[in-house]
Amino acid sequence: MTFKNKLKRFFDMEDEYEEKEIVVEEEPEEYQPPARIKKSKKQERQNVVSLSSVTSQQGSKVMLLEPHSYDEVQDIADELKNRKAVVINLQRLPRDQARRIVDFLSGTVYAIGGDIQKLGEQIFLCTPDNVDVSGSISEMLHE
Known part of the structure; x- marks a missing residue:
């Protein structure tokens, strides 16, 4: 009898009940955790994978868009947030709307850590x- 059981009986903290032994036909194997192998710091660092390298391995998509109004700029920003490059042709828009779109997309590109480049007359690449x-x-040069 263990010391704990003796102590319980001494203070009458144990309820009186009938003990029954349950027989299990098959005994389950005891779980043994896998042996831990001590890794060096260099090996531990090799297990860390950069998310940017994972996404670059999946391939990048390029969207070609020609918005007809400023209202479409949020859809373009959503494509950038989904990690897709976007080429935007603003030649069919009035100059003030085109400027507003470029300003909005410049802020979006800055927020996601991307880049915006001018490809031609009112054609931009946002990445x-x-x-x-x-x-x-x-x-x-214009002739």
Whole structure:
């Protein structure tokens, strides 16, 4: 009898009940946790995966959009938030609306850590942080 049981009986804290032994036909195997292998700090760092590298492996999409009014700028921003590059043609819009769209998208691109570049006369490329753009396009002289 264990010390705990003796102490319970001494203070009469144990309820009186009939003990029955339950026989199990198959005894389950005891769970043994896997042995822990001590890893070096270098090995632990190799298990960490950057989310930006995972998304870049899935491939990036480029959307070609030609908005007809300022009301469509939120849809363009949503595409950028979904990590898609967007080429926007603003040639068919009045100059003031085109400027407002570029201002809105500049703020969106800044917020997501992306980039905005001018490709041509009122044509812009907006990219999220998972898209790298190299090179530049020089402005053509008007004849």
